[in-house]
Amino acid sequence: MAAAGAGAGVEAGFSSEELLSLRFPLHRACRDGDLAALCSLLQQTTRAHLAAEDSFYGWTPVHWAAHFGKLECLMQLVRAGATLNVSTTRYAQTPAHIAAFGGHPQCLVWLIQAGANINKP
Template sequence: MSAAGAGAGVEAGFSSEELLSLRFPLHRACRDGDLATLCSLLQQTPHAHLTSEDSFYGWTPVHWAAHFGKLECLVQLVRAGATLNVSTTRYAQTPAHIAAFGGHPQCLVWLIQAGANINKPDCEGETPIHKAARSGSLECISALVANGAHVDNPKKSIRVLDWLFERHSTRPLFHHAFAVDVV
């Protein structure tokens, strides 16, 4: 089979859904939150498939679970040997980046408690807190700050707090995200 296009990620003759099912069944099970299928596949699949990147986004199964907020899938993948801090080849994003951008605080907190690096920058120099701020996920921002995320990144020209104020222009937002008094 040949690739349909350099950026298309779909092979000739197959829809993206078919390709996901045929070539990336672990990824699909994580997307769908299909724990029974995931556990069955994990028993049959070589360990190397845990780090296999899909041809759509360059994500591993852990990234898919984090993006779709499938906490139980994350737990099973890590038990099977998946790495928490695996970075995508394309954008150097970790599952913590993906969970933060997707607005999944429960997955993010679990990743943090399991040892994920929440201050690792991606190819743009953004850490998970930047992704949470970009998506407007106050719960993820709160979880990251409470667990020691660096709010300022010298490699980024804009501070996370400045970006939040600029984007949302509200003081209650700051109160909610950081539970502090604003003067």
């Protein structure tokens, strides 16, 4: 599944797919459900990378995992220190909002059970 909003963040002649892979590899791994790549990246990742918003939607890796229904990725991110209640700068969306909008009840239920605040604006 290609990243939507292809024109929104394309820089310096890179396609949105190339940009996602080069600048946001954690986000790409979460979109694709690539658990092996995610675990490898997490070994070299700082908290700043876990909180980095992409140039497409302003989502963090946790938002991408929630949107695409990648529960195992979501769990790994949280184990690595990602925040459950992180709100996007652009639209104040939390991973729980994104999981609900994306139609992924398994991610939404897990987020709630893990302590996500569903009433956070």
